[in-house]
Amino acid sequence: MSQGVVEEFWAMNASLDQVLEYFSIVLTDMKFQTTKRVWDGRVVRLQAIWGKISTSVLVTMFVPYGNWTKEGNRYGIEMEIMQDGPNVAVNLLVVPLMEAIDEPDMFFFTQDYLEKMTDDKYCNEIKDEFLQRLAFGGVTIAPKWTPI
Numbered sequence: 001m002s003q004g005v006v007e008e009f010w011a012m013n014a015s016l017d018q019v020l021e022y023f024s025i026v027l028t029d030m031k032f033q034t035t036k037r038v039w040d041g042r043v044v045r046l047q048a049i050w051g052k053i054s055t056s057v058l059v060t061m062f063v064p065y066g067n068w069t070k071e072g073n074r075y076g077i078e079m080e081i082m083q084d085g086p087n088v089a090v091n092l093l094v095v096p097l098m099e100a101i102d103e104p105d106m107f108f109f110t111q112d113y114l115e116k117m118t119d120d121k122y123c124n125e126i127k128d129e130f131l132q133r134l135a136f137g138g139v140t141i142a143p144k145w146t147p148i
Contacts, residue, residue, distance in 0.1 A: 004095035008144035
């Protein structure tokens with residue numbers, strides 16, 4: 001069972017190109033490396049990874065309890081972005097990745113309970129920082145919800 005943090009929001013009164021450009025700036029500032037960017041005609045799927053394999057493996061192997069530190073782990077962001085009228089709909093997922101490969105951690109298989117708790121904490125911090133940087137950059141964000 002993999003885990004992660006999911007956030008759905010609107011970028012209000014913006015075009016898809018503006019949002020993509022600003023997302024790439026924010027991800028670069030946060031030291032993420034974009035690994036995949038796919039356009040299927042309606043939806044842009046974007047994936048980025050934080051952390052290097054070599055650093056993660058070395059910290060995990062040589063630092064006591066290194067797998068509980070942010071530097072001993074790697075994190076991925078996956079986004080689905082699409083234009084919906086005057087707004088842009090964004091689905092954001094932040095997941096912890098395995099140290100040596102680009103696959104999400106799985107509870108009880110590749111991580112223990114304490115590592116899962118720290119991974120969830122760091123995923124929330126990354127999501128919050130991403131949303132704060134968007135708001136400070138002038139992108140008006142609003143939670144995605146459907147009125148009754």
